[in-house]
Amino acid sequence: MAKLDETLTMLKDLTDAKGVPGNEREVRDVMKKYIEPFADEVTTDNLGSLIAKKVGDENGPKIMVAGHLDEVGFMITQIDSKGFLRFQTVGGWWSQVMLAQRVTIVTSTGEVTGVIGSKPPHILPPEARKKPVDIKDMFIDIGASSREEVQEWGVKPGDMVVPHFEFTVMNNEKMLLAKAWDNRIGCAIAIDVLRNLKDEKHPNIVYGVGTVQEEVGLRGARTAAAKIQPDIGFGVDVGIAGDTPGVSDKEASSKMGEGPQIILYDASMVSHKGLRDFVTDTADEHNIPYQFDAIAGGGTDSGAIHLTANGVPALSITIATRYIHSHAAMLHRDDYENAVKLITEVIKKLDKETVAKITFD
Numbered sequence: 001m002a003k004l005d006e007t008l009t010m011l012k013d014l015t016d017a018k019g020v021p022g023n024e025r026e027v028r029d030v031m032k033k034y035i036e037p038f039a040d041e042v043t044t045d046n047l048g049s050l051i052a053k054k055v056g057d058e059n060g061p062k063i064m065v066a067g068h069l070d071e072v073g074f075m076i077t078q079i080d081s082k083g084f085l086r087f088q089t090v091g092g093w094w095s096q097v098m099l100a101q102r103v104t105i106v107t108s109t110g111e112v113t114g115v116i117g118s119k120p121p122h123i124l125p126p127e128a129r130k131k132p133v134d135i136k137d138m139f140i141d142i143g144a145s146s147r148e149e150v151q152e153w154g155v156k157p158g159d160m161v162v163p164h165f166e167f168t169v170m171n172n173e174k175m176l177l178a179k180a181w182d183n184r185i186g187c188a189i190a191i192d193v194l195r196n197l198k199d200e201k202h203p204n205i206v207y208g209v210g211t212v213q214e215e216v217g218l219r220g221a222r223t224a225a226a227k228i229q230p231d232i233g234f235g236v237d238v239g240i241a242g243d244t245p246g247v248s249d250k251e252a253s254s255k256m257g258e259g260p261q262i263i264l265y266d267a268s269m270v271s272h273k274g275l276r277d278f279v280t281d282t283a284d285e286h287n288i289p290y291q292f293d294a295i296a297g298g299g300t301d302s303g304a305i306h307l308t309a310n311g312v313p314a315l316s317i318t319i320a321t322r323y324i325h326s327h328a329a330m331l332h333r334d335d336y337e338n339a340v341k342l343i344t345e346v347i348k349k350l351d352k353e354t355v356a357k358i359t360f361d
Contacts, residue, residue: 001089001194004169005052006064007192007302007333008169008176010034010188011035011167011176011178011184011185011188012167012178013030013033014027014030014031014034014184014187014188014228014234015166015178015179015181015184016072016178016286017029017030017180017184018034018091018104018106018160018162019070019071019104019160019162019180019211020070020071020072020073020074020091020160020161020162020215020217021070021073021090021091021213021214021215021219022070022090022212022213022216023070023106023160024048024069024070024210024213025048025183025211027045027067027069027070027071027187028044028048028050028210028212028308030190030247031050031069031187031190032050032052034076034191034296035050035052035190035191035194035208035274036092036316037050038052038054038191038195038197038198038208039053039054039078039160039194039208039251039271040050040053040054040055040310040342045220045223045224045226045227046218046223047074047174047212047219047223048212048285049069049209049210049211049212049215049223050069050151050209050210051124051207051208051209051224051227051228052194052207052209052278053109053205053206053207053353054194054197054205054206054207054208055205056200056201056202056203056204056205056280057202057203057204057205057207057351058205059240059352060202060203060204060205060350060351060356061204061205061231061232061350061351061352062204062205062207062208062228062229062230062231062232062354063204063206063230063231063232063233063234063347063350064207064209064225064228064230064232064233064265065189065190065193065206065207065208065209065234065235065236065347066186066190066207066209066210066211066221066225066229066233066235066236066301066305067183067184067185067186067187067188067189067190067210067211067235067236067237068186068187068212068213068215068220068221068237068301068302069178069182069183069184069187069210069211069212069220070090070091070183070212070213070214070215070216070220071091071162071163071179071184071215072089072090072092072093072182072215073089073090073103073159073160073161073162074087074088074089074090074140074160074161074162075087075088075090075092075101075159075160075161075289076105076140076156076157076158076159076161078157079147079150079151079155079156079157080139080147081146081147082145082147082224082280083142083144083145083147083149083150084117084137084139084140084141084144084349085105085114085140085141085142085150085155086140087110087139087140088159089135089264090109090215090216090326091215091216092215092325093135093325094326095132095133095134095135095138096132097323097325097326097327097336098116098117098135098138099116099118099133099138100115100117101112101116101119101164101327102114102115102162102163102164102327103115103116103140103161103162103163103165104161104162104163104164105142105155105159106151106158106159106160106161106162107155107156107159108154108159109154110154112153112154112155113142113164113336114140114141114142114144115140115141115200116138116139116140116141117138117140118133118137118138118139119133119137119217125288125293126188128197138254140161141300142155145301145324146192151246153291155297157344162179163179163180163326163327164178164179164327165327165328166257167176169208170330174257174332174333174334175256175330175331175332175333176330176331176332176333177291177328177330178328178329179327179328179329180329181238181319181324181329181330181331182215182237182321182325182329183214183236183237183238184236184237185236185237185238185319185321185331186236186237186238186315186338187210188336189336189339189340189343190208190209190236191208192205192340193206193208193265193340193343193344194208196340196341196344197344197347197348199350200344201351202347202348203348203350203351203352204347204350204351204355205229205302206347207230209221209224209225209228214237214300218268218299218300218301218304219304220301221235221246221301221302221304221305222304222307222308223305224307225304225341226306226308226309227278229309229356230305230312231312231313231359232275232304232312232313232314232350232355232358233305233306233308233312233315234302234313234314234316234317234343235300235301235302235303235305235315235317236315236316236317236318236339236343237300237301237316237318237319238318238319238321238329238331239254239261239263239295239318239319239320239321239323239326240254240293240294240295240320240321240324241254241255241256241320241322241331242254242255242276242320243255243256243320243322246320249325251289252293253293254291254320255291255301256320256321256322256330256331256332256335257318257332257334257335257345258289258291258320258335259283259289259290259291259334259338260261260290260291260317260319260335261289261290261291261292261293261317261318261319261320261336262276262279262280262290262292262293262315262317263286263293263294263295263300263302263315263316263317263318264276264292264293264294264301265294266294266295266296266297266298266303266316267294267295267296267297267303268298268300268302268303268304269299269300269302269303269306269314269316271314271315271316272306272313272314272315272358273359273361274313274357274358274359274360275313275314275358276315277314277317277361278346278349278354278358279317279342279346281341282312282342282344282345282346282349283349284295284343286341286343288342288345289336290342291320291337292317293320295351300312300316300318301316304313313355313359317328317339317342317343318332319332319335319336319339320332320335330355
């Protein structure tokens with residue numbers, strides 16, 4: 001593996017951390033370690049979302065930059081008499097990316113390695129072999145021979161199961177491969193925006209937030225935004241990269257390395273036009289590349305943030321990422337760094353008058 005610089009070390013620590021919805025403590029601790037040096041105070045809401053506050057002008061508007069701590073994974077639901085584990089998906093999974101993949105079960109006494117299995121194709125009828133295996137027919141094998149042995153190893157229903165994958169810098173060192181880019185890259189962006197503002201004057205109060213339970217319904221963003229009551233909200237997340245074989249521009253036009261994605265529309269939100277225009281004008285002014293995207297399905301934390309109180313102008317800024325919701329996703333470091341740069345420059349200009357103009361534009 002290539003030698004890791006300070007940024008890559010942070011990204012490795014964030015993506016290596018284990019945290020499916022409802023089990024984000026380990027990830028929150030990593031994010032807190034990295035963001036605390038740049039914050040005036042770090043708190044949590046009652047669901048566990050991390051809120052790092054940095055005051056520029058205490059009378060200025062409140063700006064929320066939110067990435068989510070959780071990753072898609074699984075939960076143990078049953079242990080059968082032979083020691084195989086049944087599980088529930090937590091977040092969205094495509095069955096074709098799951099079989100024969102290594103997972104880690106996190107118990108109260110330690111970690112246990114497993115692999116996702118199913119009935120072998122060799123004994124299936126020919127028609128069944130042509131179809132993807134249903135998730136309900138899969139199980140996790142930890143090499144146990146009985147329910148009692150599984151229990152001796154500390155595994156019990158409710159335990160979190162996470163994909164196992166090693167953070168990897170590719171031969172092209174701009175290309176980064178890891179589990180959980182969705183959405184540890186958003187957490188990293190929030191950290192680095194506060195880092196950039198450490199010695200800068202900014203006419204507002206900035207909140208770098210790591211939300212919980214995004215993958216099961218934008219839940220932590222709702223509670224964190226209720227606590228913060230922001231004037232402007234940014235959801236930072238991953239988006240779809242359309243630069244792999246078989247994908248047309250009509251289906252997904254974004255390319256890795258060509259700048260952060262400005263989301264025009266998704267299933268959770270129609271992006272705020274005034275804020276969108278302000279962000280793209282700022283990008284143009286500073287020669288920061290960006291791409292537009294619209295997604296018919298799915299949503300980001302912006303979808304919950306913009307419905308807070310009497311409404312919050314919000315925008316999703318995302319990173320084009322390949323193979324999300326699988327064990328191994330890939331993104332481009334330039335897109336990440338340009339997203340940080342863009343949000344930093346936008347925040348420097350968001351004073352009270354500018355926010356009022358954006359809001360009612």
